[in-house]
Amino acid sequence: MATPSPSPVHPVPRKSVAPPAALDLLAKARSGLAEAAGLPRPNERYATAHLAALRAAAAVLAARGRPEPVNPRRRPRIRSAWEVLPEIAPELTEWSALFASGAARRARAEAGIRDAASSRDADDLVREVAMFVRLVERMLALRPTAAQALPQPRPERPNAG
Numbered sequence: 001m002a003t004p005s006p007s008p009v010h011p012v013p014r015k016s017v018a019p020p021a022a023l024d025l026l027a028k029a030r031s032g033l034a035e036a037a038g039l040p041r042p043n044e045r046y047a048t049a050h051l052a053a054l055r056a057a058a059a060v061l062a063a064r065g066r067p068e069p070v071n072p073r074r075r076p077r078i079r080s081a082w083e084v085l086p087e088i089a090p091e092l093t094e095w096s097a098l099f100a101s102g103a104a105r106r107a108r109a110e111a112g113i114r115d116a117a118s119s120r121d122a123d124d125l126v127r128e129v130a131m132f133v134r135l136v137e138r139m140l141a142l143r144p145t146a147a148q149a150l151p152q153p154r155p156e157r158p159n160a161g
């Protein structure tokens with residue numbers, strides 16, 4: 001009696017298991033980051049990059065989030081994504097703290113307060129958000145295509161400030 005030859009098993013790369021809402025938020029984060037990288041005014045660049053980070057965080061929450069138990073006697077407390085993110089994805093705690101610390105600056109920048117963000121602040125944030133978005137893509141088992149390549153911040157100019 002001949003033994004059957006074993007069939008070769010080849011691992012098939014799986015597509016993302018992230019829900020469509022998470023994928024949509026991540027696409028919006030990428031788009032916002034690309035927009036931020038090209039904006040000339042530091043306040044606009046900073047605010048747009050920070051919003052891109054918020055959308056990437058929202059993608060993680062959409063993919064991993066679990067609703068809090070609802071107590072019918074209490075109104076749920078509204079919490080920012082930066083407060084919730086470490087509970088859902090503890091590996092992103094430091095990122096959450098970084099972006100939470102920039103929320104007030106983003107609000108000032110969006111309000112048009114002069115010099116809310118310097119050119120250096122904005123460029124640094126664009127770089128940090130690009131790293132964060134790549135990390136979120138890896139977490140959600142996504143691989144960016146060439147068309148989705150994340151932008152690099154504008155090169156620094158001497159005497160820019």
